[in-house]
Structure formats: C-alpha cells, structure tokens
Amino acid sequence: MDKHTQKKWDKAAPHFDIMAGGGAEKRWKPFKEALFSNMEGNILFLALGTGLDIPTFPKGKNITAIDISPKMLEVAQPRIEEYDGSITTEVMDVHDLKYAEDSFDQVFTSCTFCSVPNPIEGLKSLKRVLKPDGGLYMFEHTGSKYYPFKIMMDLMTQLSKRLGPDMNRTTVDNVAAAGFEVLEVNNLFLDVVKTIKCRNPK
Amino acid sequence: MDHRIFFVVGDLIVNLLVGTLVGLTCAIVVGVGWNMFLAMILTMMLGMLIGGFMFFPLSILFGAMEIMLPAMLTGMISGMIVGMKSTMHTVAPSEGAIIGCVCGLICILAIWLINSRLRGARLHG
Numbered sequence: 191m192d193k194h195t196q197k198k199w200d201k202a203a204p205h206f207d208i209m210a211g212g213g214a215e216k217r218w219k220p221f222k223e224a225l226f227s228n229m230e231g232n233i234l235f236l237a238l239g240t241g242l243d244i245p246t247f248p249k250g251k252n253i254t255a256i257d258i259s260p261k262m263l264e265v266a267q268p269r270i271e272e273y274d275g276s277i278t279t280e281v282m283d284v285h286d287l288k289y290a291e292d293s294f295d296q297v298f299t300s301c302t303f304c305s306v307p308n309p310i311e312g313l314k315s316l317k318r319v320l321k322p323d324g325g326l327y328m329f330e331h332t333g334s335k336y337y338p339f340k341i342m343m344d345l346m347t348q349l350s351k352r353l354g355p356d357m358n359r360t361t362v363d364n365v366a367a368a369g370f371e372v373l374e375v376n377n378l379f380l381d382v383v384k385t386i387k388c389r390n391p392k
Numbered sequence: 393m394d395h396r397i398f399f400v401v402g403d404l405i406v407n408l409l410v411g412t413l414v415g416l417t418c419a420i421v422v423g424v425g426w427n428m429f430l431a432m433i434l435t436m437m438l439g440m441l442i443g444g445f446m447f448f449p450l451s452i453l454f455g456a457m458e459i460m461l462p463a464m465l466t467g468m469i470s471g472m473i474v475g476m477k478s479t480m481h482t483v484a485p486s487e488g489a490i491i492g493c494v495c496g497l498i499c500i501l502a503i504w505l506i507n508s509r510l511r512g513a514r515l516h517g
Contacts, residue, residue: 209448214456217399331457336506342464346444357457376513380506382457 191283199259206240222246225385231295237302241266249274256282284312289319300329304355313368326388333358402454407496410463411470414439415492419485422478431475439471440464462503470495
C-alpha cells in the first residue's frame, strides 16, 4: 500500500466535494452517464473517492469499487447506501490488486489516472484482473499536446500534485503502453477532458 | 462549447472577470519606460498566475479544466497586451481593465472555436 498517496487523499477527503462536487460534476454528468451506461456483468470501479460518480451509474448493477483512501470511502458511504443496486467497497491500491486474474468483465475509472503514482504499472494491474476481451472504460482529464495549453498544464501540475492530481498525464499513451487496445478516444473539452474505451486483447 | 446556457454564461463571466482583473493589475504595475520584452514576459506570467488562482473559487460553480485553461489563456493574453502597452505610454487602470475584458471575450471565443475542432470521438485500431 502506497502510504504517501493514501495520506494525501485521506487529507483531501473532508473537503473534496467542495472543489470537485460542484461545477465539474454538473458539467461532466451527461458524459459520465453515457460512459457508465455501458456497465454490464461483473464490474470493477477504480477509485470511487467520495462517490460523486454514483448518481451517474445505471440502476441495478453489481459493482466492486476500490479506493486507496479509507477516509474517501467513509464520505462516500451515504451515496453508496442510496444507490439502487449493489456496491461493495474495499480499501486497495491499484498497484497491488488482491483479485485473481480475469476476475472482472469490465473496469471503469473516473478521473483516476491523474492521481495513480505509477500509471502504467497500475494499468497493467487492471489488465491482469480484467477478462480477455473485457472492456476498460475511462473518464479522464489528461495533459494537452497543444501549446500554450501544454505549458499551462505543466505549470499547474507543480501546484496540484501537492494537493491531489497531476494535470499533465499522457493517459492514452499509458493505456496503450500497458498493453490495452485503444478502441475510441472521445474528446469532450479540447484534448484534455475525454472518455477512452479500450479492450483487453490478452 | 458547452451548449447549456448556465455554462455558456459561466464561461463568459469567468473570462471577462479574469481579463478585467489582469488588465487592471498590469496597468497599475507596469510603468512607462520599462523594457518591453521583459514587461511582456512578466505580465504574461502574472496574468497566468492570476487566472490560475481565480480558477479555484470559480471552478466550484462552473467546472474544472473548462474554467482553468480559458482563465489562464485570458490571463496570459490580457497581461501581455496591457503590459506591453503600458511600457509605451501611460495606461489608466480603467483603460487596462477594458482592454483586459475585451481580451477575455476574444480568448473565450477562441477556446470555443478550438474546442469545436478538437472535440468528438476518434476511432482507433
């Protein structure tokens, strides 16, 4: 377990919804609903956080959700109880998943790989627990390859990474480097906010 | 651009506000006779910083990256223009604020245009 990352997110938990739960969630809600409407079968949701995504889940699903921060999951508890379906939570580090190989039909992430310390290793770990041909569905913000946005995101990362996420990750490249087949990248705002659909080709 | 009126108005308010504040600040800070190149670099950085910090309270209402990047762009451009102009002749704070506000409007229009080109699904494989 990465104690440094756990401590960072435990510290952020009580105030997390103030920054992330307002305008950003309202803005992203329709796109998240569209992505999560693909949920089927045995689902792993990575980094549930304070559960802000739960209202965008389709009803009646059986979801295993993990997060590195127990404090985040404590804040998420009322939203978990309100969900019309089943959400089982566990405190777990994506670099060290305790699940057997090929355990899940699908994996979903939401603004997760901006914060995973070693993203390629984390994605390889997801690949291991995902069944062959299983889908990886991601809602992520990444860095931009266009100037001046690239410089801005590099600058802001120097500040943001102390409190939470990096803003300049190359998540699409990381997904491919981890061995997934990228099927679709859907840019929602510039080339920064996007959904990524992938397949596990193993 | 986001077609929901709340976010369209929000984008406009954020960029007009950031542009106005950065223009005002740069008109006050930069004096006639400064080295223009140095003033340009400093005010671009100052504008980006102001835009970056204003993102935190404004994002609570209007969004995350959709606020941060336009605000920083507006800060950078309005800082650059007002800063350079202030090295050539005295720019009153009110004039700086108006120039900054106009820069904010132009920047958000540019972002909407760029976004309309970049957004959408691309199939791989």
